[in-house]
Amino acid sequence: MRKRWRFIGLLSALALLLITMTSCGTKTALSDQDVLQNDIKNNTITWGVKADTKLFGLMNVKNSQVQGFEIDLAKAMTKEILGKNGKAVFVPVTSQTRVPLLRNGNIDAIMATMTINPERAKQVDFTRSYFDAGQAILVKKGSPIHSVKDLNKKGAVVLGVTGSNSVQNIGKFAPKARVLQLSDYAQALTALKSKQGDALTTDNGILYGMSVENPGYVVVGGAFTNEPYGIAVNKGQTKFKNRLNKALTKVEKDGTYNKLLDKWFGHVKGFNYEEMKR
Amino acid sequence: MIHIFATQWQSLLYGLGQTLLCSIIALFFSLIIGSLFAIFEIMPNKLMRIIGRVYVEIFRNIPLLVITMFFFVVLPLYVTKINGFTAGTIGLTIYTSAFIAETVRSGIQSVDEGQMEGALSNGLSFWQSMRFIVLPQAFKIVIPPLGNQFINLVKNSSVLAFVAGFDLMYQGNMIANDTLQTMPTFFAVGILYLIITMPLSYYMRHLEKKLA
Amino acid sequence: MQNFIDAYSWLNIRYLLQGLWVTVEVSVASIILSYIIGTVLGVIRYAQIKYFSAIVGFVIDLIRNLPLLLIIFFTYFGLPNLGFKPAIIEAAILAMTVFESMMIAEIVRSGIIAVDSGQMEGALSNGLTYWQGLRIILLPQAMKNMIPALVSQFISLVKDTSLATIIVLPEMMYHAQIIYGQNSNYIIPMFIALAVLYFVVCYALSLLSRYFEHRLA
Numbered sequence: 072m073r074k075r076w077r078f079i080g081l082l083s084a085l086a087l088l089l090i091t092m093t094s095c096g097t098k099t100a101l102s103d104q105d106v107l108q109n110d111i112k113n114n115t116i117t118w119g120v121k122a123d124t125k126l127f128g129l130m131n132v133k134n135s136q137v138q139g140f141e142i143d144l145a146k147a148m149t150k151e152i153l154g155k156n157g158k159a160v161f162v163p164v165t166s167q168t169r170v171p172l173l174r175n176g177n178i179d180a181i182m183a184t185m186t187i188n189p190e191r192a193k194q195v196d197f198t199r200s201y202f203d204a205g206q207a208i209l210v211k212k213g214s215p216i217h218s219v220k221d222l223n224k225k226g227a228v229v230l231g232v233t234g235s236n237s238v239q240n241i242g243k244f245a246p247k248a249r250v251l252q253l254s255d256y257a258q259a260l261t262a263l264k265s266k267q268g269d270a271l272t273t274d275n276g277i278l279y280g281m282s283v284e285n286p287g288y289v290v291v292g293g294a295f296t297n298e299p300y301g302i303a304v305n306k307g308q309t310k311f312k313n314r315l316n317k318a319l320t321k322v323e324k325d326g327t328y329n330k331l332l333d334k335w336f337g338h339v340k341g342f343n344y345e346e347m348k349r
Numbered sequence: 350m351i352h353i354f355a356t357q358w359q360s361l362l363y364g365l366g367q368t369l370l371c372s373i374i375a376l377f378f379s380l381i382i383g384s385l386f387a388i389f390e391i392m393p394n395k396l397m398r399i400i401g402r403v404y405v406e407i408f409r410n411i412p413l414l415v416i417t418m419f420f421f422v423v424l425p426l427y428v429t430k431i432n433g434f435t436a437g438t439i440g441l442t443i444y445t446s447a448f449i450a451e452t453v454r455s456g457i458q459s460v461d462e463g464q465m466e467g468a469l470s471n472g473l474s475f476w477q478s479m480r481f482i483v484l485p486q487a488f489k490i491v492i493p494p495l496g497n498q499f500i501n502l503v504k505n506s507s508v509l510a511f512v513a514g515f516d517l518m519y520q521g522n523m524i525a526n527d528t529l530q531t532m533p534t535f536f537a538v539g540i541l542y543l544i545i546t547m548p549l550s551y552y553m554r555h556l557e558k559k560l561a
Numbered sequence: 562m563q564n565f566i567d568a569y570s571w572l573n574i575r576y577l578l579q580g581l582w583v584t585v586e587v588s589v590a591s592i593i594l595s596y597i598i599g600t601v602l603g604v605i606r607y608a609q610i611k612y613f614s615a616i617v618g619f620v621i622d623l624i625r626n627l628p629l630l631l632i633i634f635f636t637y638f639g640l641p642n643l644g645f646k647p648a649i650i651e652a653a654i655l656a657m658t659v660f661e662s663m664m665i666a667e668i669v670r671s672g673i674i675a676v677d678s679g680q681m682e683g684a685l686s687n688g689l690t691y692w693q694g695l696r697i698i699l700l701p702q703a704m705k706n707m708i709p710a711l712v713s714q715f716i717s718l719v720k721d722t723s724l725a726t727i728i729v730l731p732e733m734m735y736h737a738q739i740i741y742g743q744n745s746n747y748i749i750p751m752f753i754a755l756a757v758l759y760f761v762v763c764y765a766l767s768l769l770s771r772y773f774e775h776r777l778a
Contacts, residue, residue, distance in 0.1 A: 122729075123742035130739045132576040163729050167522065170529045171638040175646075194529035234526045251433065251513035252523065255738060257745035258418075258511070265425040267433070267513075284744055409713070410763035411756040412720045412734075418752055448713055455709035459675070493671030494710040497625075497664055501717065504628045518630070532638060539631045546626035557671075 106179050106304070107311040115158040118145045119178035122163035123255055125280050126335050127184050130163065137161045140335040141182045144201060147327050151318040166234025170194065173305055180304050180315065184274065186236035187301035196308065197301035198315045203347055204274035205294025206237045209263070209281060216270055218292030222248045230259045230268035237273045240296050256281070263288070274298050279342035290341060323349040350533040357524045357534075364520030365541050371434065371516060372503045372545065375441040379502065382442065383449025388479060390454045401450070408447035413508050416440040421512040433512035445502045452498060456491035457483055489560045496553030500546050517541055568750035573740050577751075580736030581758055587650065587732065588719045588762075591657035595718075596711075598658065599665025604695060607670045625663040630724045632656045637728040653725040653732075661718050668710045672703035705777040712770035716763045733758060 110116050120137055121128035128139040142161060149159035162178050169181045173195065186204075187197045208229075210216050222229055223245035231238035233252045241250050251268055253259040260281055263271045271278070278290050304312050322328050329348045336344035354361070389401030408416065417440030421433060431439075460483050468478030488495075507518035521538035525531040606618045624632070636656040640647055647655060676699050684694030723734035737755050741747040 123738055125742060129742055132572050132740060132743065165727065165729065166526055167531060167634075167727055168638075168729065170531050175638060175641045190527060191529050233522050239527065252519070253513060254511055255742070257738075257741045257748045260745045261422045261748050262513075265422040266430060267421065267425065281745060284746060406764060406767060407760075409716060410760045410767060412723060412759050414723070414734075415752050415756045415759075423749070448717075451709055451713055455706070459706055490675050493674075494668060494713075497667055497710070497714070500626060507628060507630065518628070535631055535634055539627055539635075542628050542631075543623075543626055547622070550622055550626055 104176075105310060106308050107314055110179060110311075111153065114153055114156065115160055116145075116149045116153065117160045117162060117177070117179045118149075119164040119169050119172055119181040119183055120145065120161050121183045123165075124184060124277065125256075126276060126339070128161075128163075137163065140202070140331055141184070143331050143334070144322070144328070145182050147322045147331070148315065148318040151321050152314055169303075173303065179311070180302050182300075182302050184235075184277075184300055185303055186298045188236060188239075191303075194306075195303040196306055196312050197303055198312055198319065200299030200301055201319055202300040204276055204298040204300060206240055206272060206296040206298055207275040207278050207290050207294050208270040208272045208292060209260075209278045209288055209290050210270045211263070212287050212289050214269070214291075216291065219244045219272075219295050220292075222270055224248070227270075228268040230262050230271045232256055232259050232273055235273055236298060237296075241272060244295060260285070260288075276336065276339070276342060276344075279339045283338075283340055350536050353524065353528070353530060353533050353537045357520075357528075357537075360520045360524060361517070361537065361541060364515060364517035364538075365544070367434065367509065367515050368503070368506050368517040368542075369545060371438045371441065371506045371509060371514065374438050375445060375506065376499060376502055378442045379446035379449055382446035384453050384484070386446065386450040387453035387457060390450065391457055392475070401454075405447045405450045405454075408443050409451060413440060413444045413505055414511055416444055417508050417512055433514040434509060437506070437509035437512050437514045437516075441502065441506055441508060445498060445505070448498050448501070449495065452491050452494045453487060456487035459490055460486045492553060492557045492560065496550060496557075499553065500550055503546050503549065504542065564744075564746040565750045567744070568740070568747040569754070573747075574754075576736050576740060577733060577754060577758070580731060580733035581762075583650070583730065584719065584722050584732040585762065587653050587657065587722050587725070587730070588715075590654045591661055591718060591722075592715050594654070594658040595661035595665055598662040600669050600700075602662060602666035603669025604673070604700070606666060607673045608691075608695070621663045621666050624660060625667060627660075629656070629660050629721055630727060632660050633725055634727060649725075649728055649730050652728060653722070653730045656725075657718065657722065661714065664714050665711065668707055668714060669703070672707035672710070673699050675706055676702045705774075708770055708774050708777070712766055716766055719763055719766070720759055 120141055121139070122130040122137050124139070126139055127141045128137050130136070131138050145161070146159045149157045162172065164172055164178070164181065164183055169183055169185070172178045173181055181195075182201070184204075185191070187200060191197075208216070208219055208222070216222060219241075222241075225247050227245065227248040229241050229245065229248045229250050231241065231250055231252050233254055238250050238252055241248060251262070253262055256273070256277060259271050259273075262268060271281075275290065275294050282288055282290055302315055304315070332344050332348060336342055386401045386404050389397045390405065392398060392401075417437050420431060420436035420439050424431060424436070464482055464486070465478055468482040469475070473481070506516055509516035510518035510522060513519065517538055521534055525534040528534065602617055602621060606614050606621060608614060633653065633656040636659075637647065637649065637652040640652070673695075680698050680702070681694050684698045685691065689697065722730075722732050725732060726735040726738065729735065733755065737751040741751045
């Protein structure tokens with residue numbers, strides 16, 4: 072008898088937990104507030120950025136500052152929106168934390184190598200693209216794989232990184248290949264070196280960066296998709312989104328954008344960043 | 350969350366299966382290996398004692414992720430290729446066996462020493478008295494802490510997510526990234542873990558009462 | 562080889578040690594808090610107080626059966642919905658404490674049970690109350706037997722702090738990830754450094770446990 076009560080108690084507690092959590096998950100409490108207005112009032116925009124991705128957003132070990140193309144672009148856009156004294160605050164995010172942090176209002180916008188796609192656009196609003204990456208593959212020098220088509224066979228294994236759009240694309244371009252997702256770029260590259268996979272796929276800028284560090288590995292076949300990176304904001308923050316789009320246009324027009332491309336990608340051998348200039 | 354179950358049940362179910370499979374294999378082998386090293390640690394032979402102690406201290410005190418990564422990325426370079434699931438399961442077995450060895454050792458030592466002496470003086474060998482006299486009593490004492498270790502094992506199997514072992518956590522991460530519904534997905538994953546661990550902990554409780 | 566020399570530059574080692582400090586801070590705070598709370602909960606569960614013990618027992622089972630990773634995640638992202646917005650380190654300590662208390666409660670409960678029940682009867686017949694008997698007679702003896710299990714749990718706890726990388730707690734594992742993010746060739750040197758540093762901390766705990774075991778034996 073006691074056992075049964077225990078069981079019933081367990082079920083009801085689970086149900087209660089379920090209800091509270093689901094209601095938490097769907098509620099967007101902060102969407103009623105105007106993020107743009109708050110930011111102007113506080114003279115601060117809080118950005119969710121990558122801290123472990125070379126060239127885009129990487130924590131500097133020396134001074135614990137995040138540095139990269141996205142960081143500089145975010146700073147330029149902050150100055151454009153808030154004026155010269157506007158402050159940009161950077162919060163490191165991971166693929167698991169970025170959306171909950173946005174929903175909870177810890178960050179105002181996500182600028183973290185996030186590809187715009189329709190499935191994601193159901194959950195967040197994207198600005199227009201601020202960086203046109205393309206997906207490519209990295210293989211060991213002398214590998215028989217010369218493009219993504221060579222991976223479309225049984226037994227081929229492609230390595231990717233959790234949270235990137237590129238693993239889904241492999242399903243379209245090489246449906247017969249098996250995809251393994253690892254938790255960061257360094258782990259994925261190490262797995263490639265250990266022959267746990269035939270190729271590593273992600274966005275070309277990142278791959279060329281890896282190839283510079285590891286001369287035995289090369290990018291082959293060029294980009295086979297377009298991966299437009301967008302800034303994500305909470306649903307309903309249309310004013311903020313429009314303001315961000317406007318700021319992006321401004322930094323593109325005044326040459327800041329191209330200068331930043333030169334600064335961060337100028338030394339990456341093989342990466343054709345010139346054609347990405349705006 | 351119900352939406353996640355409805356649309357992603359295939360990957361979640363597959364993940365649940367992988368987690369269960371890895372847990373069962375690791376539980377079986379770590380119990381055997383762990384008990385063996387626990388006995389080493391209390392054997393009269395000093396060399397065996399040192400071997401037991403070193404094994405326990407090394408594998409208990411370094412992170413599971415490091416052990417698993419060794420099997421996943423270092424071993425293939427020099428020995429043989431093994432996949433993420435195998436690497437994770439081996440890593441988990443070694444790691445948990447060190448904890449189980451420590452648990453069982455403390456159980457054996459809390460059994461009265463007179464029992465062992467009595468068994469030996471009655472003509473049983475060391476291994477016989479271990480098997481028939483000391484271990485059964487020791488296991489009774491260590492069931493609750495052992496249960497803790499088993500539950501830890503099931504949850505630690507999420508290390509497979511780091512080596513693409515297609516377990517529950519891996520599938521959860523994947524779904525969360527595809528749909529961006531992070532909270533509901535992780536909540537679903539939590540419930541699926543409970544489906545494995547809750548019965549396990551109730552079974553251990555049952556065993557404890559039965560043997561008491 | 563060059564990779565190892567570069568990876569172990571003073572800058573990187575210092576950064577790793579800064580992470581170790583956060584790991585130690587969170588671990589020590591969680592160990593102290595969860596030891597106290599866990600003992601209280603374990604005694605309550607053992608004492609079979611009507612309804613109360615059953616409810617406590619149920620909560621213990623529920624929480625200790627959930628993956629810590631998810632508890633950390635829900636603490637950091639779920640609590641703000643209830644009006645309390647913890648900082649990252651607060652959320653980490655809170656989640657670790659809640660989870661480890663439940664593990665320790667289970668150890669304490671089973672430790673008390675393992676002590677001969679005749680002792681309690683003796684204490685009661687000598688005029689002690691039930692709670693006095695528990696506190697003065699049973700608990701001290703139980704604690705002695707529990708040391709190995711408790712320390713195993715604390716060792717798990719120290720290493721489990723690395724799960725808080727999911728909410729970007731700047732502990733040792735996260736700092737290692739940042740370092741090998743600078744150059745992917747640093748990953749194996751960093752994993753070796755992690756193994757060594759975690760080993761040092763946990764082995765110290767383990768030695769402490771053997772010391773107490775011998776002293777109390």
